[in-house]
Amino acid sequence: MSTITCGIVGAGGQVGPALLGSLSGDPRIQVFGICRNEVSAGPLRLEGYDIRCGSVADPAAASDLLGDCDVVINCAATSGTPAKKSVAERSLIHALCGLPGRRRVIHFSSVAVYGTCIDAGRNPFERPRPDQPYGRHKLDLERYLWRRLRASGHEAVVLRLGHVYGAGQWLSRFVLDATREPRFRLPFDGRLPSNAIHVKNVSAAIRSLILDWPRPGTYNLFDAPASTWRQVFDWNTNAVGASRVPAMGDAESERVAAYHRGQAARSLATHVASEIAAWTRTLPGSFIAACPAVKTLGIVTLATLRQEWLERHILKRYKVMAARASAGTAAMPALDSWLLSEGAPGAQLPYRGEVDIEDAAAVAGWHTRYAEPDALLNWDAPSLGVSRIALN
Numbered sequence: 014m015s016t017i018t019c020g021i022v023g024a025g026g027q028v029g030p031a032l033l034g035s036l037s038g039d040p041r042i043q044v045f046g047i048c049r050n051e052v053s054a055g056p057l058r059l060e061g062y063d064i065r066c067g068s069v070a071d072p073a074a075a076s077d078l079l080g081d082c083d084v085v086i087n088c089a090a091t092s093g094t095p096a097k098k099s100v101a102e103r104s105l106i107h108a109l110c111g112l113p114g115r116r117r118v119i120h121f122s123s124v125a126v127y128g129t130c131i132d133a134g135r136n137p138f139e140r141p142r143p144d145q146p147y148g149r150h151k152l153d154l155e156r157y158l159w160r161r162l163r164a165s166g167h168e169a170v171v172l173r174l175g176h177v178y179g180a181g182q183w184l185s186r187f188v189l190d191a192t193r194e195p196r197f198r199l200p201f202d203g204r205l206p207s208n209a210i211h212v213k214n215v216s217a218a219i220r221s222l223i224l225d226w227p228r229p230g231t232y233n234l235f236d237a238p239a240s241t242w243r244q245v246f247d248w249n250t251n252a253v254g255a256s257r258v259p260a261m262g263d264a265e266s267e268r269v270a271a272y273h274r275g276q277a278a279r280s281l282a283t284h285v286a287s288e289i290a291a292w293t294r295t296l297p298g299s300f301i302a303a304c305p306a307v308k309t310l311g312i313v314t315l316a317t318l319r320q321e322w323l324e325r326h327i328l329k330r331y332k333v334m335a336a337r338a339s340a341g342t343a344a345m346p347a348l349d350s351w352l353l354s355e356g357a358p359g360a361q362l363p364y365r366g367e368v369d370i371e372d373a374a375a376v377a378g379w380h381t382r383y384a385e386p387d388a389l390l391n392w393d394a395p396s397l398g399v400s401r402i403a404l405n
């Protein structure tokens with residue numbers, strides 16, 4: 014039986030190890046991971062995965078590392094400053110598109126391209142309008158990939174991946190942290206679509222993509238069937254035996270949702286203009302508060318002038334401005350706007366979801382490990398052949 018060779022770039026992140034685990038169990042697929050260095054490669058090798066080390070952003074190294082691949086999965090996400098991220102990830106895409114021959118590229122984009130609080134009416138699938146730097150960056154990479162691909166023989170599927178949960182994933186950490194936050198309330202009792210996906214379903218979708226390549230293009234990738242926030246929260250809290258997070262009432266949810274949707278709908282230029290206008294209204298108080306030496310100078314001047322009426326007048330104005338400044342922020346509960354989002358527009362990649370009872374047990378095991386303060390010390394390093402010196 015001929016196998017499909019598949020390389021995962023960025024294999025050491027949150028999603029990469031789950032893909033390695035799932036794909037390496039399929040006899041039709043030969044999978045390996047690529048890490049930039051031995052630090053991220055080490056734990057994966059200990060798990061028994063085939064890992065190559067090197068920088069795919071270097072075109073010559075990319076050819077060596079990925080030369081035998083039929084399918085390349087780009088899971089890389091650089092951390093750091095915006096320009097650094099953009100340069101590094103564009104270089105990586107440039108090198109992938111420059112690989113010789115005809116390859117199939119699976120590129121992970123993000124649901125963040127639709128904005129943090131999706132309003133499908135103003136954020137169509139074809140022309141999404143991200144409101145935050147991460148979403149803008151991911152959309153820029155999508156467009157860059159399609160441009161570079163024109164000059165190559167490769168085909169690509171871009172996946173606008175939803176918020177990922179499951180053992181080791183940030184969204185499960187968020188949910189389980191929320192259970193320890195007494196003020197947390199789930200808007201609309203979690204009836205809104207989550208645009209989330211269990212990491213096991215990411216693997217299921219990727220496996221079906223590799224084995225049954227669809228029409229190249231861009232697809233959303235969320236749970237199949239789609240999950241609401243209540244389902245995502247309850248799945249995680251049930252897995253670890255924690256109590257259900259309480260609901261936010263509908264009236265309060267409507268108010269918070271209107272605020273977040275309004276924020277997401279405003280352009281960056283409108284935000285800048287309104288924030289500058291709000292700031293000028295707080296002058297000179299905000300300027301004095303930001304410059305302690307100016308405040309001292311004011312006190313010294315008032316003491317020298319000895320004009321009590323002027324002192325009373327200034328103090329009154331200062332208190333009114335401070336009250337106005339704090340009133341705006343105190344009224345709105347702190348909440349991540351993606352909890353108030355609509356469902357993302359556009360086509361979802363078809364696949365069969367695979368989450369089962371074992372995945373809940375995996376979250377419980379992971380939670381126990383990360384919840385303990387000395388979790389790292391409990392790691393059974395000697396049995397894995399890792400020396401104490403290496404750990405230190």
Ligand SMILES: NC(=O)c1ccc[n+]([C@@H]2O[C@H](COP(=O)([O-])OP(=O)(O)OC[C@H]3O[C@@H](n4cnc5c(N)ncnc54)[C@H](OP(=O)(O)O)[C@@H]3O)[C@@H](O)[C@H]2O)c1
Pocket residue numbers: 022023024025026027028029048049050053068069070087088089090091092101102105121122123124174175176177178183184
């Ligand atoms: N997790 C989510 O909820 C989510 C949601 C939507 C979209 N996505 C997207 O899905 C992809 C995978 O997500 P993730 O959560 O697994 O990301 P992650 O945990 O941040 O891992 C990213 C991986 O990329 C590697 N990397 C960074 N810069 C690189 C470079 N210049 N060249 C090669 N590798 C590089 C890192 O390797 P080192 O270990 O060597 O530093 C790391 O292993 C990303 O594109 C992300 O934006 C994720």
